[in-house]
Structure formats: structure tokens, C-alpha cells
Amino acid sequence: MLLTSADIEKATAELSGVIRRTPVIASRVLSERSGADVWLKCENLQRTGSFKPRGAYLRISRLSADERARGVVAASAGNHAQGVAWSATELGTTARVYMPTGASLPKIAATKAYGAEVVLAGETVDDALVEAQRYADRTGAVLIHPFDHLDIVAGQATVGTEILEQMPDVTTIVVPLGGGGLLAGVAAAVRASRPDVRVIGVQAAQAAAWPTSLAATRPVPAASMNTMADGIAVARPGDVPFEHVTEYVDEVVTVSEEELSTALLLMLERAKMVVEPAGAAGVAAAVGGTLDLSGKVCVVLSGGNIDPLLLRHVTTHGLTAAGRFLTFTATVSDRPGGLLALLELLRDQGASVIDIVHSRVADDLYLGEVQVTVSVETRGPDHQHDVRRALSEAGFLRG
Missing domain, CATH: 3.40.50.1100 (Rossmann fold)
Known part of the structure; x- marks a missing residue:
């Protein structure tokens, strides 16, 4: 082998x-x-x-005329699907591709655009592969396995x-x-x-x-x-x-x-x-x-x-994983200028605000307080640490 x-x-x-x-x-x-x-x-x-068309095209190109006449079938989350669809069209045969129900919509659309019939089946590629094999057994279509x-x-x-x-x-x-x-x-x-x-x-x-x-x-x-x-x-x-x-x-x-x-x-x-x-x-x-x-x-x-x-x-x-995106929940005064104080602190720390969401109904809020969830852009893990420390020292973070 x-x-x-x-x-x-x-x-x-x-x-x-x-x-x-x-x-x-x-x-x-x-x-x-x-x-x-x-x-x-x-x-x-x-x-x-x-890379998928390399194997798909070679496999289909080596089928006999009788096998190509029966068409091919495959299972894929997207890349093998597109490789088979394109190869089958290039080589003058039909293709039916089973894809998981959660497959990417652009990959589904691309597979259809390359000329294949797409059927959604199962939650994983392995589930789709079972359905593809059943179709092959039932119709005589040749299964183009994604790797085996x-x-x-x-x-x-x-x-x-x-x-x-x-x-x-x-x-x-x-x-x-x-x-x-x-x-x-x-x-x-x-x-x-x-x-x-x-x-x-x-x-x-x-x-x-x-x-x-x-x-x-x-x-x-x-x-x-x-x-x-x-x-x-x-x-x-x-x-x-x-x-x-x-x-x-x-x-x-x-x-x-x-x-x-x-x-x-x-x-x-x-x-x-x-x-x-x-x-x-x-x-x-x-x-x-x-x-x-x-x-x-x-x-x-x-x-x-x-x-x-x-x-x-x-x-x-x-x-987020690279320390470039930080989301935190802060408590500020509900009086005029309360949010401004938080934003000025973030400005002084060099953190760029991306989004803010207000809430006045959080369980741990006192009268006259508002909770804000803030997303900011930071320069890395060290910068995130500095921002969090400044927020804590200023009393904006609890716990």
C-alpha cells in the first residue's frame, strides 16, 4: 500500500x-x-x-469510461468537495457531494458553482462519508474518498x-x-x-x-x-x-x-x-x-x-489570544461624568475603545451605579495587564 x-x-x-x-x-x-x-x-x-484538486483530479482521471459514465460521489466539509466538483467538470463526469449540515455556506456555494450536486447530511465529515458510501452502493457511482x-x-x-x-x-x-x-x-x-x-x-x-x-x-x-x-x-x-x-x-x-x-x-x-x-x-x-x-x-x-x-x-x-483585544465589565457612577472618567483613564493608558454596552439592571449594582461592558484594542499582554491594574486601582473593577 x-x-x-x-x-x-x-x-x-x-x-x-x-x-x-x-x-x-x-x-x-x-x-x-x-x-x-x-x-x-x-x-x-x-x-x-x-491542495485537494491534486488528488481528486488524479483519482477521477484514472477511472474507466464506464466508471465516469456512472458519475462520482464524495463527502467533504468543503475543500475536497470543491476539488472533486472542479475535477469532475474538467473531466466530463457528474459529481454528487455530501457535506455536513454545518458546512460553510460559501464552500457549499462554491461546490455548486464548480458543477456538483450538493446534499447536506450529518453533523461531521464522517457522517457525510457514510451517506456518500450508501449512495455509491445504491447507484454504482464511484466514491472519491477525501484521503484514503x-x-x-x-x-x-x-x-x-x-x-x-x-x-x-x-x-x-x-x-x-x-x-x-x-x-x-x-x-x-x-x-x-x-x-x-x-x-x-x-x-x-x-x-x-x-x-x-x-x-x-x-x-x-x-x-x-x-x-x-x-x-x-x-x-x-x-x-x-x-x-x-x-x-x-x-x-x-x-x-x-x-x-x-x-x-x-x-x-x-x-x-x-x-x-x-x-x-x-x-x-x-x-x-x-x-x-x-x-x-x-x-x-x-x-x-x-x-x-x-x-x-x-x-x-x-x-x-484576544494575542493580547490585542480586551473586554471587561466596569462599574461607574450613573451621574454625569461617570463614564467620562472611565474613558479618560483608557485614553491615558493608550487603549482604543471599540464598543461599550450599558446596563442598569445587574444584580450587584447599587443605586446610582451603572455597569458597562467595554471592548478595547491593546498592544499585547503586558499592555493589557497595565490597563487592568489601572482600572482596579481607580475602583472600576470589582472582585
Whole structure:
């Protein structure tokens, strides 16, 4: 079940001219924060906004004429859905895609726009995958699995091939990890020609099936999943990727929700890159102190498909985690000038007010008092500490 060098070379040739050769760009901010020479492999700039068309197109292109005539079916939270929809249209077959009921509306709309029929089913990708398999069994449509097939892994392996060509002196490659198709492919490509290169997978801590699975030496479903990184929220590693990861990958680590949101914000502000939470997992590990990095490092940005509403939420989450956004509840006098005193203190502390909400009905208020919930922009954790201390000393904070 392991890919060979010949398999990867063949996949590279078949995808040539179809899949974009995405750029690798240097990142000064990641280099400064990690202590290594960090570069970004921008698969967020790939067709459909993620690496997924590599494997999807290769898989569908290798179907027989009879199989293509029956159409294809897939399950995905969004990126694989778009990859399959685009590939099926390009190759002249029909696609039906099952997506979780909570899937991002822009991802649903994009999947339809690429030509697929979309059916919402279940709460997770795994639930949708069950429905997709039932449809395949019932109709004869070919299931295009998001990660658990050799052709899928071979397609994703071309990311690794490109990195080695673009960065011949790379020492470490950091890859987001969900079902494992991308990590397995990159690791297989690297081990085939550069076994000295370190390959690391990064999973969201709140959807982390891989650490338990690797310890058990078999795929084990995650006990629970609750992460903003829907693109890598997979309950059980795939059998085909698992064999490659256990054979070729040096390390698998996890990152927190705070680290994911901070990394996404960092990409927006400093790299000018729109990256979804799953796509920023490698960045989170690189700058969050999770990894000990040195030499020349390539971090894969696996996707950039994010709902604008989620982007706003995650950005706020990231600002809070980075000490840039502070919300507190203060008690002020209900007389004229009471609120002014609070605002003047915030001004003197250099905190920029974003929003204020008044309440005169809180349980612990005395007559003549009003409670205000204030959101301010701060410069970091130290500045937040100074602001809180000033508020306490002035009597605005209780308890």
C-alpha cells in the first residue's frame, strides 16, 4: 500500500499542466519568531483554494469510461468537495457531494458553482462519508474518498515533489494533518529522494485522532471533535495514509484553538495571506513554541477557503489570544461624568475603545451605579495587564 518513486513520478507527469505549481515564499515574521529560515508553500493559491484538486483530479482521471459514465460521489466539509466538483467538470463526469449540515455556506456555494450536486447530511465529515458510501452502493457511482486511496495520496505527493524542486536545501517540512492524505503524500515524496529531510504533521488538539492512533499502532477514532479547523476535523485517520505516516513521518504534534487563530491573524496581517484555520496549522506549530526548528523550513499553507463570517470571528479570537483585544465589565457612577472618567483613564493608558454596552439592571449594582461592558484594542499582554491594574486601582473593577 506504499507509494513508490515511480508512482509519484507518474502522478507528477499526469498533473503537469493541470494543477498550478504554487509559489514558495519567504516569511520574515515566521523566521524571526521560530529562529529558523521559514518559507511558505502557498497551496491556498491552488485551483479551488486548496491542495485537494491534486488528488481528486488524479483519482477521477484514472477511472474507466464506464466508471465516469456512472458519475462520482464524495463527502467533504468543503475543500475536497470543491476539488472533486472542479475535477469532475474538467473531466466530463457528474459529481454528487455530501457535506455536513454545518458546512460553510460559501464552500457549499462554491461546490455548486464548480458543477456538483450538493446534499447536506450529518453533523461531521464522517457522517457525510457514510451517506456518500450508501449512495455509491445504491447507484454504482464511484466514491472519491477525501484521503484514503493511493491515487489521492499520489496526487497530494506532488506538493512534496514541488517543495523539493523549489527548495533543494530544505531541512524540515511542516504539514497540516487531518485524514492524512496530504502528510502521507508529502512524506512519501520526500523519503523517496531526500530521506534526510524532516517531515512533521500538525493536528488541531481538539480533533486529534493521530496521537492516540500512532500510540496504538492502528487508526483509532477521536473521542470528540470541537475545532474551528473544519478542514482537518477528521474523526479517524485513513488506513492508506496511516501506513505512510507511520513509515515516513518524523513527528506529529497538536496545536490549540488559540494558536490556530493567532496564526491565521498573523498570516493576514504580516504575510497578506488569507488562510483558513486548517491551512494555518503548520504556522501555529512553527510560531507557538510547539516545534524546535532550525535550518531551512517549509510550512505548507494547505487551504484558504474561509467563510467571511468565520474569518471575523476567528480574527477576534486571534486578537484576544494575542493580547490585542480586551473586554471587561466596569462599574461607574450613573451621574454625569461617570463614564467620562472611565474613558479618560483608557485614553491615558493608550487603549482604543471599540464598543461599550450599558446596563442598569445587574444584580450587584447599587443605586446610582451603572455597569458597562467595554471592548478595547491593546498592544499585547503586558499592555493589557497595565490597563487592568489601572482600572482596579481607580475602583472600576470589582472582585
